[in-house]
Amino acid sequence: MKMFYGKINIKMYTIMDLNEFVEKFAEQFDETPVEEFKAETEFKAIEEWGSLTALTIIAMVDEEFDVTIKGEEIRAAETIEELFSIIKEKA
Amino acid sequence: MAFLDIPNIKVSGISACVPNHKDENSSYPLEKDDRQKLISSIGVEKKRISDKNVCSSDLCFKAADILLKELKWDTEDIDCLVFVSQTPDYILPATSCILQERLGLKIECLTFDISLGCSGWIYGLSTISSIVFSGQGNIKKALLLVGDTISKMSSQLDKSTWPLFGDAGTATAIEYSTNNEDRIKFHLATDGSGANAINIKDGGYRNIFSAESLQINEFGDGIKRTNLELDLNGMDVFSFAISQAPKSVATLIERFGLKKESIDYFTFHQANLFLNEKVRKKLKLEQEKVPYSLSNFGNTSGASIPLTMVTELNESLRNKKLNHICCGFGVGLSWGSVYFSTNKIVCPDFIEY
Numbered sequence: 375m376k377m378f379y380g381k382i383n384i385k386m387y388t389i390m391d392l393n394e395f396v397e398k399f400a401e402q403f404d405e406t407p408v409e410e411f412k413a414e415t416e417f418k419a420i421e422e423w424g425s426l427t428a429l430t431i432i433a434m435v436d437e438e439f440d441v442t443i444k445g446e447e448i449r450a451a452e453t454i455e456e457l458f459s460i461i462k463e464k465a
Numbered sequence: 466m467a468f469l470d471i472p473n474i475k476v477s478g479i480s481a482c483v484p485n486h487k488d489e490n491s492s493y494p495l496e497k498d499d500r501q502k503l504i505s506s507i508g509v510e511k512k513r514i515s516d517k518n519v520c521s522s523d524l525c526f527k528a529a530d531i532l533l534k535e536l537k538w539d540t541e542d543i544d545c546l547v548f549v550s551q552t553p554d555y556i557l558p559a560t561s562c563i564l565q566e567r568l569g570l571k572i573e574c575l576t577f578d579i580s581l582g583c584s585g586w587i588y589g590l591s592t593i594s595s596i597v598f599s600g601q602g603n604i605k606k607a608l609l610l611v612g613d614t615i616s617k618m619s620s621q622l623d624k625s626t627w628p629l630f631g632d633a634g635t636a637t638a639i640e641y642s643t644n645n646e647d648r649i650k651f652h653l654a655t656d657g658s659g660a661n662a663i664n665i666k667d668g669g670y671r672n673i674f675s676a677e678s679l680q681i682n683e684f685g686d687g688i689k690r691t692n693l694e695l696d697l698n699g700m701d702v703f704s705f706a707i708s709q710a711p712k713s714v715a716t717l718i719e720r721f722g723l724k725k726e727s728i729d730y731f732t733f734h735q736a737n738l739f740l741n742e743k744v745r746k747k748l749k750l751e752q753e754k755v756p757y758s759l760s761n762f763g764n765t766s767g768a769s770i771p772l773t774m775v776t777e778l779n780e781s782l783r784n785k786k787l788n789h790i791c792c793g794f795g796v797g798l799s800w801g802s803v804y805f806s807t808n809k810i811v812c813p814d815f816i817e818y
Binding site: 424425426428429432433436442443444445446448 | 502503506625662686698699700701703704705707708739740743
């Protein structure tokens with residue numbers, strides 16, 4: 375079903391590359407320096423990672439990709455790249 | 466799909482009652498920075514917590530008692546009472562039976578309980594409206610009581626639940642209207658695959674209460690609770706709600722050809738500010754049309770929609786004709802949206818117990 379708010383967002387769902395995703399991912403953190411985020415970063419080991427940052431990641435993915443990632447998918451991914459692959463599969 | 470379009474229904478009054486004890490999140494034992502971050506993210510400064518001897522039914526009783534007096538309804542005229550809660554007085558009998566007697570309603574009165582949480586007011590309203598319509602004039606007046614005392618089921622040592630939830634009881638008065646244009650419209654949905662996203666493991670009949678139920682378990686990050694206390698998976702609830710809540714509202718608008726601009730208020734279940742703002746922005750709704758009671762009352766489960774209407778919109782409800790869309794979503798997972806109009810209804814200021 376086509377939702378009325380969907381049309382406006384469509385242009386944003388164009389394919390984002392991994393580097394852009396890592397950048398977007400880093401933007402969700404307030405305290406951790408951007409340089410610490412790489413494709414191979416195990417994000418759950420970042421000190422600032424917690425339930426609130428997890429929610430901002432889910433919200434960012436929802437906004438940027440129109441994809442809803444579930445808790446189990448975040449739990450399954452170790453690195454930022456792995457999470458990106460999960461999202462790309464669903465997009 | 467579960468759409469309902471029910472004629473001959475009028476919402477005549479809404480009231481809400483909260484415990485008088487305020488629990489301030491500024492004194493919740495967390496490190497200052499973490500606490501501030503939590504408070505600004507969930508949007509809850511304080512919430513009301515009931516005393517040990519006060520139940521959801523007590524809060525609902527008081528809300529109903531005052532509403533009936535202001536409506537000047539004769540208890541003899543009430544033919545139906547529905548109580549929606551996940552914190553009933555007893556495992557049995559149904560709390561609605563106790564409330565029928567306590568409110569002085571006659572024996573010729575249909576009552577039952579519904580076990581739903583955050584979607585409870587929407588589901589309760591759809592059920593009671595269907596019954597009143599089916600009565601074809603035999604059921605003239607009906608009461609929907611929705612309340613929860615989640616404080617009684619959440620662990621003070623669980624920062625994912627305790628700072629979020631508050632207690633409240635509400636009453637909504639429904640009347641049979643001879644005007645066919647008085648209609649109420651619903652979209653209702655369910656996804657049981659998310660049953661574990663919000664749950665209490667023990668104390669029902671799948672896992673009967675045992676000595677182990679009282680054991681305090683540690684979940685890391687300072688979270689401690691027993692299996693008799695609320696377990697909320699924030700990530701799963703969040704990803705469910707940001708996708709399904711806006712979809713439900715959009716579906717309702719589309720299916721019934723409603724005009725978004727003609728809606729005065731979109732009152733949503735008060736889940737938490739971060740989530741609710743995502744829902745609001747996805748639907749592209751102006752801030753002025755989306756009221757919040759979160760900061761003073763927290764997430765009050767099924768009571769949160771009528772409580773928000775009472776605390777934030779009561780002047781307008783009393784003095785204006787309004788078109789409403791409301792959406793409730795949560796435990797189950799269960800969700801739904803409703804469209805209805807009110808025309809200068811009875812709406813007393815919120816009551817303290």
